[in-house]
Structures are given as C-alpha cells and as structure tokens.
Amino acid sequence: MKDILLVLTKTKPHQLERIKQLAVDYDVLTVDEIDENDGERVKIIYGWNRSEDVLAFIKTCVNVSWVQATSAGVDYLPENIKNNADVFVTNVSGIHAIPISETVFAYILGTYRNLFYSAKVQANNVWDVPDPNSFHSLTGKTMLIFGAGNIGEEIARIAKAFRMHTMGVNTSGKDRAFFDQMYALDKSFSAIGQADFVINALPATELTNDLYDKPFFNAMKDSALFINIGRGQAVVEEALIHALEEDLIAGAYLDVFKKEPLPSDSPLWQTKNLLITPHFSGVVEHFRDEIFPIFEENLINFIEKKEPTKNIVRSERGY
C-alpha cells in the first residue's frame, strides 16, 4: 500500500495534477476521497481543516512526517504535530506580508486624510469640510514596528517610500533592511514616545503576551495611532479601551483579538476612534496561486531528500 498525501486545502485542477505528477509513489487524496481506515497511511498533509470529522480522522494519522500549513501562524495545530520532533511543519509565512502592509497603510492614510470621516457623512448630502488641523501627511512621521520579519519589513519598505522615519523591534536589535533604527525588545520602551504609529507585527509567543498594556499606551504620544495586525493576545484590551476613551492616544486599528470571532458584547466594537476588522488584513488576492509554489518546492525536496526546505516552522520559538 502506498503512503497518502492528503490535500485539505482548495486546490485548482492543474495544481492537483502537478502534485500527482511529482508524488508518483503516493496516493494523492482529497478530503472526500479518504477512507476512515486510511489514517496510518497518511504521510503528508497539505492544508488543514478544522471540522470535527476531519480533526477526528487526523488523530488516527500517527505516521505523518510533514504538514504544509496554508497559514503563517500554526498555533491551531495539535500538540502531537507541532511539538513533535519527527514531524516537519512548514507554513506560508511571507505571502501575507504584502496584503497586511497594504491594509496597514489603508488605515493610516484613511485616518490621516479624513476619508473614513467623509465616507460616513456622505449619506447626509452635506459638503462637510473637516478642520484643516485634522489633516496630516506621512512625510517626516515616525513609525515603530514591533516585529521585523517579512511583514514588518514590507511595512517599513512602504513607509520609507512615504518619506517616513522607521524604527523596528526584534529579539536581538540587529539591523534590518528599510529600518533606520532597530531596538531589542527589552530595550524598546524608550522608543515608544517618539512614534506617530506603533504597529504590532509580532507572532504569538509567550514573550509578547499582554505586551501592549497600560504603561505602554501611557508612553505613546497622544497624537499617535496603534495598530495590531499580529496576534490578539499581545494587547490588553481594557488598557487600549481606556487609552482611546481618555484620548491618551489618537486612534487604533485592530484586526486580531484575544477571542475570535470578537463577541458581539465586546466593548471594543463601540470604542471611540477604534477601527475593527475581522482578522482579514492578510487575505491574499489569489490565495491558491500564492501558496502553491511554496508547497511545490517543499514537495520536490521532501520526495528527493526526505525533508521540506522552505518556511520550516521552528517550534521552539512558537512560530
């Protein structure tokens, strides 16, 4: 009996053909083609599926060698896969950098140029000119980005094009492209008060839980904007609500939350100067086309050399 390559993500017909071409020694099966007794034969999983049926089946897959996730974070994977030294986990980190960066600038520019305001009041049919002092330009402003990986770097690259000053934070404080200045996380507090924008692009690790708390928001300029497109657990939501309601900061944008979907009774929905989006900042325009080349390259290497090479998740860092 052949090993199984289980395809759990939507895949275009020509992509499925290509997989079968490469993985000739495998049975390439989609979720509908699987038999519940096949679990032990599953060697490779492409994508994931959180339905109960599929999760129950995956529990029987005790011989998996490699999971190609179709997300950047993999905290949703079961322990016996993500913390198993015998299982490779690869992600698609990188493909979300561009859409997330574009979403960050959509928020910043929409706020600085009063377009959210105009979009809202247009329904009134009134020529409603905001106070000239409420218009700002990115030129010369300072952006502080926590997380200088793919996402942080793409945001910094665009910030430089807008003639901004860029400061970044990572574990080491080591230099990165497009950042004028880097700080180590444990030495970054002094940078907060210089920033017109603070952006969380850190992955979810224990180090970053509740990083953005009351002292943090107190240290920000009252004209500054806070943006979280990283992970929800990094923000103390009550502290952010307090900072916004008391005008300690000028505005915020959250795409991720401690609990998702954000419950309808959360006070965040109605917090002043806060924009909420339902964890969509990284949605990619042609998702299947973007992720497939990553899987394809890994598959070629897995077959030839028994291991994937691209975007291997280092589980000891939690991402």
Added chain:
Amino acid sequence: MKDILLVLTKTKPHQLERIKQLAVDYDVLTVDEIDENDGERVKIIYGWNRSEDVLAFIKTCVNVSWVQATSAGVDYLPENIKNNADVFVTNVSGIHAIPISETVFAYILGTYRNLFYSAKVQANNVWDVPDPNSFHSLTGKTMLIFGAGNIGEEIARIAKAFRMHTMGVNTSGKDRAFFDQMYALDKSFSAIGQADFVINALPATELTNDLYDKPFFNAMKDSALFINIGRGQAVVEEALIHALEEDLIAGAYLDVFKKEPLPSDSPLWQTKNLLITPHFSGVVEHFRDEIFPIFEENLINFIEKKEPTKNIVRSERGY
C-alpha cells in the same frame, strides 16, 4: 509714499517679520491695516481673499505688478490680473502633490482592503467577513494617470513602490520619471482599457473639459476605479453616475465637482460605489510653513531683479 505689499493670507508673526525685513522699501500691510484709498499704492499681493469688501478694494489696485497666489489653480483671479501681461502671477503648485497622492492611495487601499466596508458595519457589533474575492492587492496592477506634473509624478512614484505598472498622459507623450509608459493626450484612448485605476490629475484647461465622458467610461475595465483629484469640469457627471449604477466600472472617488460646494440635491451623493470628499485632497498639514518659502524666494528676486522666479503661471495654458 512707499509702495504697498498687501498680505491677504494668514501669516505667522515671524514670517511677517521676515517679509518686512526683505521689503524695507514697502509698506507691508495686512487686510486690517489697509485704507480704502491705498489701492493705487499696492504693488504686491500675497494670498487672496474672496470677501466682497476685499474684492472691491482689489479693483482699485490698478498698479499691481505681482500676485503670489496660495493655491495651485488661479482660475478665480479676475481677468485684469490673470490675463494681464504686466502682472506676474505665481502659484504654490507642488506643495499639494504629497497630500493629494496620499489621499489617492487612502481611497485605493481603503477600497481594495475593504476598510470602508468594515468602518461602516462596525456599528452593528457583528464579525462580518467580506467575500475573499473582494480583497485585492496593488501588486502588478496598472495605473493610468492623466497629468504627469508634480501631482501625477508623486502618485506614480508611490505606485512604483507598491509594485504597480504606471502609464501617464501629458500633452506631448514625453517620458517622465516613475512612468513606465507615456501617451500623448490625443493618443491615449487605447490605454484606458488596460488600467485598473484611472486618475485625473490634469489642471483645468479647455482641452480637458468633459474629457471623461460616456465613451471613456465604456472603455474602462469593469473592475477599474476612477479618481478625480484634478478639476471638476473634466468629468461628465451624468456619464459617471451611469457607469457606476450599471456596474460598468467598480468604483469612483471625486474630490472636485462642476459646481462647488456640491449642491445637496446632486444625485452624486447617493450614487453607488462613489466616494465624495469636499475638495480637500490637497489640504497640507502645515500650510503656512509650506507656502512661505515659495513667497520668500520670489520676494527676494522681485526686489532684486523686478521679477519672481518660482512657479510663474503661464496664462496662455490656463494654469
């Protein structure tokens, strides 16, 4: 009796001091300090004022040699000034390029990343995820910009940073920085159907009246966005309304209109997929600081060489 330098724009105290320092042979007077009999002594006007009193006074200023406007367009100046070969008119063209470009990208990104949608539905306290196919990225998209002066060039520069293809239109079709391709206005029709974004950044001249008409919108992609941050008279508003309501194009943003303020009974206010702002795309964050160096340089040259040198309006082209 000294000639008068009449200051009609808001000027900071230290700027007024500097003017007096430079123009020692002039009486430097603000609008409150003028006597109604002083008209014939006015040689230089800095800024403009559309109140009836001031306009009546300006009619008596028959010896004006130079008007430094604090706008880019000067179509509001009276004929005896703007079409008088003995009067220099200078504008502040250039300072609006950055805020206008930022406003254009605020609209494009806000639309492509669904932030206007989320800002609107947030009031419902519902985790409302738009269709994944409604998310787009600027990468690889094509922008067609009519007008390749300061404003068009700044928009193209940012477009290149977002990895876009840029096409520009000017009178000659001559190459310009940050444009991958240039078209002469009379040969530009074939470019329209290639564009994901069409932007009007042309000044108001007779050539561009009603340039964006029914055949123009018909030639656009149905997925494309139209943006007017140039002049209102360039757009046939009925044709645009038709194109939007019939989904011939995907969306539009207008900052300028045939009649301003846009009357409250205009059907534009409630047109589908149209964002309206009250002619504010060029509002500069520190206006008085941005315009003063232009006036200062011109004043030095006017005093020394009897003519200003920066941003002289060529009246034969209408701007």
